[in-house]
């Protein structure tokens with residue numbers, strides 16, 4: 001057992017007691033990063049991390065993040081350091097500023113040891129479309145199964161025990177789905193909780209800063225530290241920051257709604273029986289668990305609604321990726337020609353397809369039937385979600401219908417298993433509600449997860465519920481590489 005494998009609070013205690021130094025921790029994390037074979041890194045920041053860790057001086061007793069190594073998805077701007085969003089269009093781009101969350105972590109003296117891969121521009125859910133190729137799942141050394149995305153590198157690195165936490169971003173499920181495939185905790189707090197200044201936008205009405213950890217207490221700590229109003233992001237909330245860590249162990253007996261149509265769309269018996277066993281354990285502890293239907297038609301419409309809204313927003317946002325304002329310059333006689341060449345050469349097929357969909361939905365003649373209709377449907381789905389959360393404290397569902405799928409294996413895109421069980425996490429983005437994926441079990445040596453969603457800005461209560469779930473499953477900490485995995 002290395003100090004790096006402990007919870008942040010335990011690493012902190014060792015740092016304060018001078019049993020280990022930030023430099024030793026950083027060197028161990030860098031060594032693990034270099035040894036990893038999962039293609040999880042856009043860059044490993046050896047020199048910068050060693051210089052920063054060496055400069056930290058005396059331990060700060062009341063700062064839990066002091067000297068803790070971490071990673072950031074490469075769509076967070078880092079001053080003077082490449083920020084690629086795993087897209088060739090951003091090759092060579094070095095931001096002039098740090099993203100808000102990078103800045104906060106720098107103030108807290110956490111040590112950034114590298115930047116992780118993603119599906120290009122955070123679009124996609126497989127971890128296969130970034131410009132460096134496929135990111136693999138550390139649970140599958142044969143490299144047959146996906147990591148899931150878009151925050152593939154951060155998920156893989158935390159799963160592999162390289163760092164105690166990593167930043168990600170979540171527009172539809174990009175933190176919470178790979179968390180399920182990687183057996184780690186994946187958090188997306190309430191929309192507006194954490195400033196998105198310096199996060200490369202995908203679809204701002206759905207985008208959230210999120211993060212991966214191995215312990216519930218680490219997730220609660222990060223939520224506290226990263227939350228708060230930031231004048232550089234007008235959508236960040238004025239609400240007081242939560243005290244999730246302090247309130248984590250308060251005794252509560254919350255009520256849970258299981259969305260029955262989601263569970264009915266799942267066929268994997270191992271996932272279903274683990275999920276039922278969890279519900280039973282929660283009930284044995286005095287919690288109330290009820291099965292509630294959401295409405296199949298509404299659930300089946302999530303994916304289409306998500307694609308229309310997110311692609312429309314992305315098309316508009318990413319208009320600046322034109323080979324002039326950003327990106328490698330390719331010759332052309334006119335602005336259109338330069339842009340055409342940069343985008344043709346710079347983007348993968350998935351991005352091109354999404355920009356075509358987005359442009360089509362935004363054309364004047366299509367706006368009402370596509371874009372506005374999707375907005376109206378989103379409003380209905382949000383109303384239904386909030387209605388359920390008036391009667392119960394949390395929505396509880398399996399995070400995904402399966403363990404990490406095999407690479408290249410395609411699913412029936414019109415089945416309920418895909419439309420409902422593979423896409424329901426976007427409910428949390430539509431409504432901006434806080435949502436956490438936690439490990440639930442293992443099948444064929446691969447992890448799968450459970451998801452909890454709560455009311456807006458009730459992260460303190462949500463983490464208390466996570467504590468209950470985690471105590472019931474007994475799955476916390478680093479499992480990768482352990483014999484009993």
Ligand code: GLN
Nearest residue numbers: 124125170171172173174
């Ligand atoms: N998998 C979803 C997509 O394909 C979600 C992406 C995300 O959350 N960034 O867009």
